[in-house]
Amino acid sequence: xxxxxSVAPILFMFLLPVAALAEEGIDSRINEAIxxxxxxxxxxxxxxxxxxxxxxxxxxxxxxxxxxxxxxYFRFVNLRAMKHGLQLVRGDYNDPTxxxxxxxxxxxxxxxxxxxxxxxxxxxxxxVSLGGxxxxxxxxxxxxxxxxxxxxxxxxxxxxxxxxxxxxxxxxPMYYLSKGLAERSEKLRLLGKLLAVMFAIFCIGxxxxxxxxxxxxxxxxxxVAVTGGDLSWLADKxxxxxxxxxxxxxxxxxxxxxxxxxxxxxxxPFMAILYxxxxxxxxxxxxxALPSAFVAIFDGAFxxxxxxxxxxxxxxxxxxxxxFSNEAGVxxxxxxxxxxxxxxxxxxxxxxxxxPFVDTVVICTITALVIIVTGSWDPSVDPxxxxxxxxxxxxxxxxxxxxxxxxxxxxxxxxxxxxxSYYGLKAWTYLFGESLITDIVYKVLFLAFVVIGSSMQLGSxxxxxxxxxxxxxxxxxxxxxxxxxxVKREMNEYWADYKSGRLKxxxxxxxxx
Amino acid sequence: MEKSLLVxxxxxxCSQRALEFAVTWARSTNSRLLVAHVIExxxxxxxxxxxxxxxxxxxxxxxxxxxxxxxxxxxxxLRARGVSAExxxxxxxxxxxxxxxxxxxxxxxxxxxxxxxxxIKSHLFGSVPSMLVxxxxxxxxxxx
Numbered sequence: 001x002x003x004x005x006s007v008a009p010i011l012f013m014f015l016l017p018v019a020a021l022a023e024e025g026i027d028s029r030i031n032e033a034i035x036x037x038x039x040x041x042x043x044x045x046x047x048x049x050x051x052x053x054x055x056x057x058x059x060x061x062x063x064x065x066x067x068x069x070x071x072x073y074f075r076f077v078n079l080r081a082m083k084h085g086l087q088l089v090r091g092d093y094n095d096p097t098x099x100x101x102x103x104x105x106x107x108x109x110x111x112x113x114x115x116x117x118x119x120x121x122x123x124x125x126x127x128v129s130l131g132g133x134x135x136x137x138x139x140x141x142x143x144x145x146x147x148x149x150x151x152x153x154x155x156x157x158x159x160x161x162x163x164x165x166x167x168x169x170x171x172x173p174m175y176y177l178s179k180g181l182a183e184r185s186e187k188l189r190l191l192g193k194l195l196a197v198m199f200a201i202f203c204i205g206x207x208x209x210x211x212x213x214x215x216x217x218x219x220x221x222x223x224v225a226v227t228g229g230d231l232s233w234l235a236d237k238x239x240x241x242x243x244x245x246x247x248x249x250x251x252x253x254x255x256x257x258x259x260x261x262x263x264x265x266x267x268x269p270f271m272a273i274l275y276x277x278x279x280x281x282x283x284x285x286x287x288x289a290l291p292s293a294f295v296a297i298f299d300g301a302f303x304x305x306x307x308x309x310x311x312x313x314x315x316x317x318x319x320x321x322x323x324f325s326n327e328a329g330v331x332x333x334x335x336x337x338x339x340x341x342x343x344x345x346x347x348x349x350x351x352x353x354x355x356p357f358v359d360t361v362v363i364c365t366i367t368a369l370v371i372i373v374t375g376s377w378d379p380s381v382d383p384x385x386x387x388x389x390x391x392x393x394x395x396x397x398x399x400x401x402x403x404x405x406x407x408x409x410x411x412x413x414x415x416x417x418x419x420x421s422y423y424g425l426k427a428w429t430y431l432f433g434e435s436l437i438t439d440i441v442y443k444v445l446f447l448a449f450v451v452i453g454s455s456m457q458l459g460s461x462x463x464x465x466x467x468x469x470x471x472x473x474x475x476x477x478x479x480x481x482x483x484x485x486x487v488k489r490e491m492n493e494y495w496a497d498y499k500s501g502r503l504k505x506x507x508x509x510x511x512x513x
Numbered sequence: 514m515e516k517s518l519l520v521x522x523x524x525x526x527c528s529q530r531a532l533e534f535a536v537t538w539a540r541s542t543n544s545r546l547l548v549a550h551v552i553e554x555x556x557x558x559x560x561x562x563x564x565x566x567x568x569x570x571x572x573x574x575x576x577x578x579x580x581x582x583x584x585x586x587x588x589x590x591l592r593a594r595g596v597s598a599e600x601x602x603x604x605x606x607x608x609x610x611x612x613x614x615x616x617x618x619x620x621x622x623x624x625x626x627x628x629x630x631x632x633i634k635s636h637l638f639g640s641v642p643s644m645l646v647x648x649x650x651x652x653x654x655x656x657x
Contacts, residue, residue, distance in 0.1 A: 091556050096613055100572040100604030102565045103556040110562050167570035258564060265559040339565035422562040 007255035008247055014444075015243045015250075015451050038464035045467040052312040057320075059470045063329045064319055066477045067145035070152055073484060074491065078147035078353055084498060085350040092505050093347070101341030104351045111154075111336035111352065113268050114211075114419030115359050117412040118218050119325030121275075121405070122386030124367040129381040129389060131317025133293065134300020136368040138318025143360030146328030147353045152480055155349030155487050156180060157334030158342065171338025172423070173199045173331035173472075174430040177479040184482055195475035199331060200427035202475070204442075205468030206332070207424025212417055212446060213453025214466060216242055219413035220454040222387045226406045242454035245414065246447040253421050254443050261418055268415045271408040272363065278404070279366035282397040286373035293372045325364055326356040330469060331476035335423045346490040370394065421446050515597070516544040519620035521551070521611045521641075524583055531626030531656040532587065536596055538624070545597040549614050550584050552576075554604035576602055608644035615651050623653045 048055035071078055087093065088104045127135040153173065160179045161171030174196045181192025220241045224232050234241065252261040283290065304314045327333060333355060340348045367390060371377050376393035387409060394401040421443070428442040497503050504510075520535040522528035532548075539546045552575050560568070584600035591598035601618070603610050615623050627642045642655045 094556060096603070096605065096610070096617075099556070099610070100552065100554050100568075100575065102560070102568045105557050106560050106565060109559045110565055113559070114562075167573060168567050169569065170566065252561070253563075258561065261561040261563070262559075265561055269559055336562050336565070339562065339568065341569065419562055 007251055007257070011247045011250040011254070011447070012243060015246050015447060042463040042467040045471050052310060054310075054312045054316055056312070056316055059473060060316070060320055060323060062477065063149070063323050063470075063473055064142065064145065066329055066473075066480070067142070067149045070148035070480075070484075071145055074148060074151065074488065077151055077350075077491065078144055081151070081350045082353060082357075085353045088347050088351050089354065093503060094506060095504075096506055098341055102339045104340055104342070104348065107337050107340035107348060108351050108354055109269065110265075110339070110419070111333045111355055112358060113265060113415045114336055114423070115325070115327055115333065115355060115416075116268070116272055116363060117325075117416040118215060118387065118409065119321065120359060120363045120367060121390050121409060121412075122218060123321040123324050124364045125371055125377070125386040125389035125393070126381060126383045127317045127321035128368050128371045129377045129379055130383070131314040132300040132304055132379075133296035133368075133372045133377075134298075134302070134304050134314040135318035135321070136297045136365060136372070137301035138315045139322045139364055139368065140318075140361055142319045142322035143326060143356050143364065146322060146326050146356040146360065149328040149477075150326075150333060150352040150355050151349040152484070152487050153329070153331055153334040153476065154337040154352035155346045155490060156480065156483055157338035158340060158345035158348045159486070159490065161338040169339055170426060172335035172426055173476045173479065174203075174427060176334070176483065177475060180483045180486065181479060184486070188482060192479065195479045197431065198475040199472055199479075200430045202468050202471040203332070203427035204424050204431075205464075206330075206472055207420045207427070208446065208449045208468075209464065210466050210469040211332075211420025211423065212449050215413035215416050215420075216245060216450050216453035218387060219245075219410045221384075222391065222406050222409045225388055225391065226402050239451060239455035242451035245417075245454065246450035248414065249417050249421065249450060250443070250447050252418060253425075253446070254440070264411060264415050264418070268411055271411050274404065275408055276363060276366050278394065278398065278401060279370045282370050282394065283366070283373055285397055289373040289375075290369075293369060296372065322356075322360045322364065326359045327469070328356050329477055330472045332420075332423050332469075332472065335426050336419065344490075344494055346487070346494045349487070349491070417450065516542060517547050517618060517620045518542075518544050518622045518624060519547040519549055519601075519611065519615045519618065521549050521607070521623065521625040521645075522583065522587060523550075523626075528626040531624055532591075534654070534656045535624045536591065536594070538622075539596055544621075545599065546591060547599055547601055547614070547618055547620055548584055548587050548591070549601040549603075549611055550579050551607045551610045552579055552602065552604045553607060555606065572604065575604070607641040608648060611641075611645060612649045612651075615649070621651060623649055623651050624656060625653065626656050 045059055046057045048057045050056070089108060091103060091105065094103060124139070127139060156176040157171045157173070160176035161169050162175055163169050177196040177199060178192045181188040181195070220238050223241065224235050227234055229235070248260060251257045300314060302311060304310060323329070333352065337348050337352055342348060371390065371393045374393045374396045376389060376396060378389065381389055391402045391405050394405055424446065425439070425442050429438060432438040518535055518539055520528070520531055522532065535546055538544070579602045580600065584602055588598045588600040601614055603614060605613070611623060611625065623645065625642050625645060627640065642653070646653050646655065
């Protein structure tokens, strides 16, 4: 591995000055300087209107309304295509002569590693604490609705991707917004271009923030917590953590050392399974508490007692955390899904149903159940302490589990950063063109933000970047509304072929049929 | 249709004995030899988005390399000796893919060499010949 040896020190040396700046107390100055702008942008995107006395952020209503509309428009594709989605993931329709191309499973797994992360661990704890057990119910409903949003965006992502002459592919909302709308009507060409540019700008912002600084910041907090809290040797060494993580990210995205990413991408699913397994174990250990937990979830969902805002308040907490976790409607996953090899774009839509399903309906629900059956939820929790709460819940049953959880948190954060660096880069090159220089500029900025995220107390910067991820949902969903008929046509044609058995199965699946 | 035998090779030199066995057999039965090489690949691996983006291109490169460096030299060598031969390259799980290729081409027999891995190693990692013997639809000849 001579390349690691040559690249790592360069990255390290470059990143240290960024850390040094953080040590100078520059963070509070940056924070002060940026706060008014950050607050107004975040304030605008998360601006809320009251429903039954509960302030509902507009972006959340926007996401849920779209997901609900898509669910009805495609006549519950989220449920009725699940069986077929599984067949596709399993490879029943994989043509053996196309072996070696990106399969449905691989595209799904790659997209999942970008979404499974802190939201599943930290966000859920906050939802259950602030919304009570009933929030779990609404979280699951939001997960199912989000499946319809993913279906649409991933179908479009594949349909309008760019396939270059050298065989590489690039896809995502930038392309379906610009190409798709132009194809619909000449009058929409300009709007499509505008939406695509807006999306790309927000996506770059999101890739520096929610997909980067937030991950670095939160994972560092958990590392400090598990190594002794304020007394930890690491407590004031966020810069060191940031430089190490940024170097590891840099080795992959600048050094091109895919080995590390490959190792991580193999450990992450393992950690996810371990997390779900440990969660199930704890639920089984508290088996006697399970019936009352389910009663609490249903009662809390429809007739919460003593919860701020009543049903709407609970619903809000559940929906919010589901949307934060699975990013359905945001458009990010469409970038990852569009690398798949298929000549029927809608197949990837069916496969992508499993992304919110695994992320929200399975993993988030496990976290929620663990917190409920162990009685760890705490209505007075500070929303930034979500990881700690989940950690305590697991610790109450398995004393050493916080260490495993910390490893999971760091790895999830790392793989989310790798994914988001890719999403951001795609948006960046869409705006500035593909060249070595633009490429490097983005990547260097990305690494600098890793260090900034873990070493500075930039509350408002993080709010700002969080807002950016959700801002992506505006151009994305506006464009999707125009493109719905395209998806519907693709879906109906395909579904007719599927139902009449015109689709060719291969391998064992062909023998079964 | 002309009878054909499928012989699986790892690299152009290392499956010599299996190949010689196949040549003798092909000559005596007047069969065509299908020289198959499998590039180890799983449809269920976990990749980074960057890997997925260039996957199509990399696959083409892998296929070209396997053809020019492994299969083609063998096929040319066989043809030079007057044996009717054809090369096949595909991605996948070695044993399953060899069986699949035999099925698609209608080969009547599969011939494969073995490395003689230790018991522990073959227990841990499995061996291509032993798995092929378990799953094949056609008779398999394992050449030591």
